[in-house]
Amino acid sequence: MVKIIFSDIDGSLITDELVVTKRTQEALVKAVEKGIYFVPVSARMPEAIKPIIKDFLPKTPIISYNGAFIQDENGEEIDSSPMPIEDGVKICRYLEEAHPTIAWNVYSGEKWLSQDRSNQWIAREEDVVGISSQESNLEDVGHLSDIHKLLLMGNPDEILVVEDVLKERYPDLSIAKSYPYYLEIMASGIQKGRAVEQLSEHYGIAMSETIAFGDNFNDLDMLEAVGQGYVMANGPEAVKQAIGNVVADNNSDGIAEVLENIL
Numbered sequence: 001m002v003k004i005i006f007s008d009i010d011g012s013l014i015t016d017e018l019v020v021t022k023r024t025q026e027a028l029v030k031a032v033e034k035g036i037y038f039v040p041v042s043a044r045m046p047e048a049i050k051p052i053i054k055d056f057l058p059k060t061p062i063i064s065y066n067g068a069f070i071q072d073e074n075g076e077e078i079d080s081s082p083m084p085i086e087d088g089v090k091i092c093r094y095l096e097e098a099h100p101t102i103a104w105n106v107y108s109g110e111k112w113l114s115q116d117r118s119n120q121w122i123a124r125e126e127d128v129v130g131i132s133s134q135e136s137n138l139e140d141v142g143h144l145s146d147i148h149k150l151l152l153m154g155n156p157d158e159i160l161v162v163e164d165v166l167k168e169r170y171p172d173l174s175i176a177k178s179y180p181y182y183l184e185i186m187a188s189g190i191q192k193g194r195a196v197e198q199l200s201e202h203y204g205i206a207m208s209e210t211i212a213f214g215d216n217f218n219d220l221d222m223l224e225a226v227g228q229g230y231v232m233a234n235g236p237e238a239v240k241q242a243i244g245n246v247v248a249d250n251n252s253d254g255i256a257e258v259l260e261n262i263l
Contacts, residue, residue: 003209009042011215027259048129067195082146083187102154121153156180193221
C-alpha cells in the first residue's frame with residue numbers, strides 16, 4: 001500500500017512548459033483523496049513550489065532546497081539544515097570583490113534575497129519561478145536567522161573558476177552546479193534521500209510504503225531510498241540504468257500512468 005508519493009519538480013512533475021498536466025493533476029488529487037500524501041521535492045524555495053500545485057493541491061508537505069528545509073502540510077517546520085551565516089556573507093563578499101559579474105542569491109526559509117533585481121540572471125530566474133526576490137545587501141544577509149541555499153549565477157566559464165575556489169575554501173559545504181551557469185551552495189550532507197526518510201518518519205510511515213519520481217542525478221538517492229523509484233524517460237541513461245523503472249517523460253504523463261495503475 002502506497003502512503004506517500006514523492007516527486008521531483010523540474011523535469012518530472014512539470015512539463016517543459018513548466019505546468020502540471022490535467023491528467024497528472026487529476027491522478028494526484030485522486031491519490032490525496034484516498035489518504036495518500038503527495039510531497040514535492042525540489043531545490044526550489046517553498047514559495048517557488050507552492051504556485052505549481054496551489055490550484056489543485058493547496059495543502060501538501062514540501063521538501064525544499066533539496067532537503068535543507070522540510071515542512072508539513074500546514075507549513076510548519078519539520079526539519080531545517082542551514083549553512084553557517086558567516087560563510088554565506090563571506091562568499092557573497094568574495095563575489096562582489098573578485099567576481100562582480102556573478103550574481104548572488106540567498107535563500108532563507110520562504111525568503112529570497114538577491115543582489116540586484118535588474119541583473120539579467122536574477123530577472124530571468126524571477127520570470128521562471130514566477131515570484132519576485134527582495135533586493136538586498138550583505139548587511140541584510142548577515143541579519144538572517146538561517147541560510148538554506150546560495151545560488152550563484154553567471155557566465156559558465158567564470159562559474160567554473162568560482163566553483164574551484166569555493167570548494168577549496170569551504171570543504172564542509174555542499175557546492176555543485178545545477179546548470180552550467182548556476183552554482184548551488186548548501187550545508188554539507190543535504191540530500192533528497194535523507195529528507196524523504198525524515199518526512200516519512202515524521203508521519204510514521206515505512207519507506208516500503210513510499211514511491212518517488214525523478215529525472216536526474218540529484219534524485220538518485222531519493223529514488224533508491226523509497227520503496228519504489230521511477231525515472232522519467234527524459235532522464236540521463238545512467239540514472240535509468242541505476243533505478244530500472246522508466247516511465248513516460250515529463251511531457252507525456254509518466255507520473256499519471258503509474259498512479260492510475262496503483263489506484
